[in-house]
Amino acid sequence: MLNLIKGLLLDTNNLNKDGIRIHKEPDISEMRKSCQLAAETLDMIGDYVEPGVTTERLNTLCHEFMIDNGSIPATLGYRGFPKSCCISLNHVVCHGIPGAKRLKENDILNIDVTCILGGWFGDSSRMYVAGKATKKASRLIEVTHESLMRGISAVKPGNTFGDIGAAIQQFVEGKKMSVVRDFCGHGVGRSFHSAPNVLHFGHKNTGAVLEQGMFFTIEPMVNLGRPETKILSDNWTAVTKDKSLSAQFEHTVAVTAEGVEILTLSPDEKFFPNIAT
Numbered sequence: 001m002l003n004l005i006k007g008l009l010l011d012t013n014n015l016n017k018d019g020i021r022i023h024k025e026p027d028i029s030e031m032r033k034s035c036q037l038a039a040e041t042l043d044m045i046g047d048y049v050e051p052g053v054t055t056e057r058l059n060t061l062c063h064e065f066m067i068d069n070g071s072i073p074a075t076l077g078y079r080g081f082p083k084s085c086c087i088s089l090n091h092v093v094c095h096g097i098p099g100a101k102r103l104k105e106n107d108i109l110n111i112d113v114t115c116i117l118g119g120w121f122g123d124s125s126r127m128y129v130a131g132k133a134t135k136k137a138s139r140l141i142e143v144t145h146e147s148l149m150r151g152i153s154a155v156k157p158g159n160t161f162g163d164i165g166a167a168i169q170q171f172v173e174g175k176k177m178s179v180v181r182d183f184c185g186h187g188v189g190r191s192f193h194s195a196p197n198v199l200h201f202g203h204k205n206t207g208a209v210l211e212q213g214m215f216f217t218i219e220p221m222v223n224l225g226r227p228e229t230k231i232l233s234d235n236w237t238a239v240t241k242d243k244s245l246s247a248q249f250e251h252t253v254a255v256t257a258e259g260v261e262i263l264t265l266s267p268d269e270k271f272f273p274n275i276a277t
Contacts, residue, residue, distance in 0.1 A: 019195045020187060022213040028254055028261070031189060031215060034071065034122030035252050035263035037115045041065050042126055043270045049128040051105045055087045058111065059098035066115050074114035074121055074192050081236060086112040086125070093221050093229050093238040093246045094183055103130035108137045110248045114192065121192050123217050124264035125250040129273050136224060137245055143175045144222040144247040145272055151200065151218045155253055155260035159210050165202030168220050180221035180246070182229045183238065188252055189215045210255050215263075219250030 014022050023031070044065050045058055063084035066073050073084035081097075088096035088110040089103075096110075103109070112125035127141050147168045154163040172179050185198030196208055200220040225244025232239060240246050249271075254261045265271070 016211060018208040020208060020211075020214055021189060021194060022211055023189060023215055023254075024213065027189070027213075027215075030118055031120050031122070031252075031254065032263055034115050034117035034120040035124065036122070036267065037066070037069055037071055037117055038113050038122035038124040038252075039264045039266050039271075040069070041113045041115065042111060042124060043266055043268050045111055046128060046270055046273070049103065049109070049130055051103050051107075051130045053130075054100055054102050055089070055096070055098040055109075056100060058087060059083045059085055062111070062113055066113070069115075069117075071115040071117040074116050074123075075112075078192065084113075086110075088112070088237075088246070088248070090245055091240045091243045093180055093223070093240060094248060095236045095238050097234060097236055105131040106134050106137065107131075108133060108141065108245065108247065112248075112250065119190055121188050121190070122264065123188050123192075123250065123252050125219065125248055126271055127247050127249060127273050137247075139175075140177065140222065140224050140245055140247045141273065143172060143177055144220060145249050147172050147179075147200075147220045147222060148218060148249040148251065151220065152251060152253060152260055152262060155210060155218075155255060157210055157212050157255060157257065157259075160205055160207045161196060161198060161210065162202040162206030163204050164218060165199040165207075166204045169201040172220070172222050178223045178225065178227035180223060180227050180229060183221060185217040185219045185250070187214070187216045212255050212257050214255040215252065217250055217252050219248060221246060221248040
């Protein structure tokens with residue numbers, strides 16, 4: 001995830017008229033491997049999310065798991081980011097830096113990992129709860145997850161990126177919550193971030209047309225309050241301006257001839273957290 005990006009690539013091979021890379025059939029099998037490792041990393045870390053654990057400890061566990069499985073944590077050193085994953089807690093929208101902070105009962109957090117495996121970037125994030133979630137937090141998490149799935153349901157050749165954003169925005173705002181505008185999904189593959197910007201709001205039948213062979217992330221950030229964010233003094237951590245809770249889920253997807261393949265599905269079906277109150 002990143003602020004709205006330019007999507008510049010090192011070469012122009014296999015780019016469509018909108019500057020979006022169209023991948024070939026052999027690419028998807030390689031991309032699946034990095035994406036599945038990202039999903040396995042997030043499956044693994046869930047067992048350690050509990051009150052009292054530090055976010056630094058969670059980062060170390062993710063780092064070691066990715067390294068032990070032959071991958072490189074993409075965020076470590078990326079534009080100066082100091083850790084191997086992003087951990088965004090409560091009113092942190094995204095890009096939270098792991099550290100000494102200990103989780104408390106009812107905390108909600110997003111953990112975002114990207115694995116580089118064989119030169120391919122697999123990117124995913126999901127929500128976790130320390131202990132039990134409050135009713136407000138549970139509802140936020142449920143709406144955010146459903147908004148992601150509705151966005152994914154709009155992915156098929158011939159649809160537009162505006163269709164994705166419209167599906168997410170309409171659902172979220174219908175639940176009296178807000179979609180963050182300051183950050184977006186992105187193209188991914190042999191580079192961490194590339195064209196297109198995948199907005200989580202917009203209008204149907206607008207934007208670039210989806211084509212078979214596109215790889216990109218969909219990663220809506222949803223706030224209980226207003227959508228505005230601000231960046232803290234570390235130049236990374238984005239928080240809600242009104243200090244309302246924020247949640248996010250992210251999948252990497254591929255556009256197929258039939259529709260869409262979610263590349264970062266949880267092997268153990270743990271993508272959605274236990275949020276029993």
